[in-house]
Structures are given as structure tokens and as C-alpha cells.
Amino acid sequence: MTEPVPASESADVVVIGAGVSGLGFANWYRERRPGARVLVLESESEPGGYCRTIEQDGFVWDYSGHFFHFKEPAIEAWLRARMPGQEVRTVLRRALIRYAGRDIDFPFQTHIHQLPLDEFLECLVELYFRPTGDGPPRSFGEMLYRRLGRGITDKFLRPYNEKLYAIDLDDLDVDAMGRFFPHADISDVIANMRPGAGRREGYNATFTYPAGGAVSYIRALLRDLPEGSVSCGEPALSIDLDARCVITPRRRIHYEHVVSSAPLPALARIAGVPHDPSVFTSNQVLVYNLGFDRKGPRGVHWMYFPDRSSSFYRVGWYDNIFDTDRMSLYVEIGAPHGTSLAPAAVDALRARVLADLAREQITAGHHLVAHHHVVLDPAYVHITRASLAETARLRAALAARGVHSVGRYGGWTYCSIEDNLVETRALAATLAP
Numbered sequence: 001m002t003e004p005v006p007a008s009e010s011a012d013v014v015v016i017g018a019g020v021s022g023l024g025f026a027n028w029y030r031e032r033r034p035g036a037r038v039l040v041l042e043s044e045s046e047p048g049g050y051c052r053t054i055e056q057d058g059f060v061w062d063y064s065g066h067f068f069h070f071k072e073p074a075i076e077a078w079l080r081a082r083m084p085g086q087e088v089r090t091v092l093r094r095a096l097i098r099y100a101g102r103d104i105d106f107p108f109q110t111h112i113h114q115l116p117l118d119e120f121l122e123c124l125v126e127l128y129f130r131p132t133g134d135g136p137p138r139s140f141g142e143m144l145y146r147r148l149g150r151g152i153t154d155k156f157l158r159p160y161n162e163k164l165y166a167i168d169l170d171d172l173d174v175d176a177m178g179r180f181f182p183h184a185d186i187s188d189v190i191a192n193m194r195p196g197a198g199r200r201e202g203y204n205a206t207f208t209y210p211a212g213g214a215v216s217y218i219r220a221l222l223r224d225l226p227e228g229s230v231s232c233g234e235p236a237l238s239i240d241l242d243a244r245c246v247i248t249p250r251r252r253i254h255y256e257h258v259v260s261s262a263p264l265p266a267l268a269r270i271a272g273v274p275h276d277p278s279v280f281t282s283n284q285v286l287v288y289n290l291g292f293d294r295k296g297p298r299g300v301h302w303m304y305f306p307d308r309s310s311s312f313y314r315v316g317w318y319d320n321i322f323d324t325d326r327m328s329l330y331v332e333i334g335a336p337h338g339t340s341l342a343p344a345a346v347d348a349l350r351a352r353v354l355a356d357l358a359r360e361q362i363t364a365g366h367h368l369v370a371h372h373h374v375v376l377d378p379a380y381v382h383i384t385r386a387s388l389a390e391t392a393r394l395r396a397a398l399a400a401r402g403v404h405s406v407g408r409y410g411g412w413t414y415c416s417i418e419d420n421l422v423e424t425r426a427l428a429a430t431l432a433p
């Protein structure tokens with residue numbers, strides 16, 4: 001028996017992925033070309049990508065802690081215009097680092113004066129006598145030693161980031177975290193020790209968070225798209241670059257442009273573009289969302305755990321945003337990409353997480369009343385010289401054939417949802433001048 005021939009259609013733009021990037025692009029493009037036919041394909045059964053929310057037993061959890069920092073007021077206003085009547089809170093961030101049993105304000109480098117005296121002096125002396133080196137630093141790890149010295153690096157920056165990235169920091173590019181790394185020079189560190197200097201914040205001094213969770217932003221992005229323009233459960237299986245056609249299990253779609261937010265190496269594979277998959281390494285993040293019977297610590301939104309004896313690198317409190325009466329946590333664990341997380345391993349690790357939460361005195365006789373977990377893979381990509389070069393080459397080669405790779409994983413980068421919206425706004429302006 002011969003296979004049925006899939007139906008053939010056409011669209012001005014086929015968008016691959018209904019996360020923030022794909023949906024953002026669909027909105028921006030249709031604003032410029034209101035009658036355009038934009039079809040968004042999503043392989044999962046629902047839209048949202050990593051910006052999804054779970055409601056369970058009265059708890060509201062995101063796929064991972066998603067708190068929002070908008071640098072460009074116009075972007076936030078554009079989103080909020082699509083969320084009439086919905087509460088969005090602006091919260092003054094309180095982020096702490098659990099270090100040797102005490103809590104230090106984040107970022108570590110500008111709060112070393114909160115350390116025990118001997119460790120404070122060690123960090124200060126090492127900062128003053130930090131190595132200068134010849135030429136520019138060759139890796140993220142070397143950049144940290146040269147900017148902040150061995151004390152600050154070895155006590156927090158290296159152990160914390162190696163837990164998160166699940167890789168040696170000497171294998172990452174100097175600019176692996178871009179603007180998300182809270183840079184500080186020696187005068188910033190010392191100025192912050194002045195009495196009354198207050199807490200010196202990193203890139204995210206305040207954050208916003210919508211009632212209903214991160215998916216509220218996805219609902220906002222779906223609001224103005226015409227019926228039928230987002231097709232869930234329909235993966236793009238391959239792209240025929242010569243015929244300008246995307247093939248799914250249901251149909252062949254002829255396009256003028258493709259805009260894809262699928263991970264770049266996956267896009268290159270389905271488009272049949274030769275590439276080097278070995279340069280695209282990443283970590284995965286296992287997220288446990290945990291609901292307890294009563295309130296826990298107050299006045300903290302998230303906490304970093306550099307100590308390798310704790311299973312997690314970060315814990316966040318949803319209940320301290322809207323001041324709800326039961327502790328609602330997300331707990332994040334970094335692991336190398338592809339680490340097998342069979343159900344028995346997930347259960348065993350949850351038991352370890354609960355023991356570590358008790359040891360860190362985050363729980364004290366609390367009862368776990370609801371739980372959920374999700375694996376984000378890829379979560380943080382490893383930005384290296386080789387990945388930067390191959391990403392630039394592949395994106396240019398694909399763009400020359402009308403396929404534009406965007407978003408956190410399409411750009412193989414470190415970014416926020418605001419960056420996704422800024423990037424797709426610019427692409428829409430280029431494709432629909």
C-alpha cells in the first residue's frame with residue numbers, strides 16, 4: 001500500500017515553535033502585514049515552550065523559576081496591553097547566597113564584607129593581587145580569576161556556576177553569560193562596603209511576575225493571532241530548502257520564509273545542512289516544584305547554593321511573591337545533557353532534595369503536599385568559541401535560504417524572554433519592511 005500524499009498548502013511564513021520567540025514573531029509580523037498568513041507549528045500538545053505553567057493542588061508553578069526583568073519599557077507595555085485586567089506584580093528582589101551556614105546578599109562579589117572576617121580579608125587581598133595575565137583571558141574561568149581574584153572565584157563563582165552548567169568553566173567562552181554576569185571592579189566592591197551603601201544589585205534589582213504564572217505571557221501572545229494559526233502536536237519533520245517547503249506528519253507547507261526557534265543543531269538536521277553537532281553542548285536542568293503544608297522562610301525570593309554537598313544550585317519561593325500561605329518552591333539541579341533521569345532516579349533525587357532542604361533549614365517539619373518535576377534539556381547552552389563560530393556560520397547559511405533561526409536555542413545563547421521579543425521584533429521589521 002502506498003503512503004497517502006500529505007495535503008499541500010502555503011503560508012507567507014512558517015514558524016517552528018510556539019514559545020515566546022515563535023509567538024512573538026507571529027504577532028510582530030502580523031502587526032506589519034495584517035493579512036499575512038503565518039502558520040505556527042508546535043510539536044508539543046500545547047504552546048509555551050519553556051514559558052509554561054502548571055496548576056496543581058492550589059499551587060502555581062512554572063517550568064522553572066521565571067521572573068521577568070524588562071529593560072525596555074515598550075516591550076513590557078506591549079505585552080501588558082494584551083493582558084487587560086490581569087495583575088502583574090513588580091517586586092524588589094531579595095536574592096541570597098547560602099554560604100557556610102550564613103546568608104550573603106547577591107551578588108557575592110559586592111557583598112564579601114558579609115563573610116566571616118578571615119574569609120573577607122582573603123577575598124579582598126586576592127582581589128587586590130589578582131593575576132593580570134598576558135593578553136585577553138582565554139576562558140570564562142580565567143576571566144573570573146583576572147577580574148575578581150581567586151578568593152571570590154573559588155568560594156562562589158566557580159563552584160556555583162559549575163554546578164549549574166555541569167562543565168568546567170575553563171571550557172566556556174569569556175562572554176558565556178553576556179550581560180547576565182554581574183560584573184564589578186575593585187572600586188565597586190570597596191564602595192559597597194561603605195556604611196549605608198545598601199545592597200548592590202546585579203542585572204535584576206526588581207522583577208515582575210504575573211498572577212497565573214509565566215504562561216500568562218504566552219496567553220497574551222496568543223490573544224491576537226487568528227484561529228487556526230497555531231497548530232500544536234504538529235512537528236516540522238523536515239525542510240526542503242530547494243522546494244521551500246516544510247513537511248509535517250499532516251501536510252507539506254510551501255513558504256516564503258521559515259522562522260524557527262527549535263534548537264539550532266536540530267534545525268540544521270531537519271533542513272539537511274551539514275554541520276558539526278559536537279560543538280553544541282549544553283546542560284539539562286531538573287526542576288522540582290514542591291508544595292508544602294505551611295509557610296517557610298519569608299522575605300526571600302531565591303537563594304543560590306554553591307556548596308557541592310547540596311544537590312541543588314538554586315531554590316526559589318513562589319509564595320513570597322504573592323504572599324500565599326503555603327511554601328511553594330522550585331528547586332533546580334544541573335546535570336550534563338542526556339543524563340538518564342528514569343522515574344526511579346527522579347524519585348531518589350527528590351528524596352535527597354527534601355533531605356537537603358531540611359539540612360539547610362528551609363523546611364522544619366513541613367509536610368510535602370504536592371509535587372511535580374520537569375526536565376529542561378537543553379537548558380543552559382555552553383557558549384564556546386567553537387559554538388559561536390558554528391552558530392554564526394549556520395545561521396547565515398540558513399538565512400540565505402530563507403530560514404531564520406531565532407530564540408534562546410535557535411541562537412544557541414543565553415537570553416531572557418525580553419531578548420526573544422526584541423530579536424523577533426527586529427526580524428519582523430527586516431522581513432516585512
Ligand SMILES: Cc1cc2nc3c(=O)[nH]c(=O)nc-3n(C[C@H](O)[C@H](O)[C@H](O)COP(=O)(O)OP(=O)(O)OC[C@H]3O[C@@H](n4cnc5c(N)ncnc54)[C@H](O)[C@@H]3O)c2cc1C
Pocket residue numbers: 016017018019020021022041042043044047048049050051064065066067068069234235236237261262263266285376378379380406407408409410415416417418420
Ligand atoms: C532554567 C531557566 C530559567 C529561566 N528563567 C528565566 C527568567 O526568569 N526570565 C526570563 O525572561 N527568561 C528566563 N529563561 C529563559 C526563557 O525560558 C527563554 O528565553 C524562553 O522561554 C525561550 O523561548 P523560545 O521560544 O526561544 O524557546 P522555547 O521556549 O524552547 O520554544 C521553542 C519551541 O519550539 C518547539 N519545537 C522544537 N522543535 C520543533 C519542531 N521540529 N517542530 C515544531 N516545534 C518544535 C518546542 O517544543 C518549543 O515549544 C529561563 C530559562 C531556563 C532554562
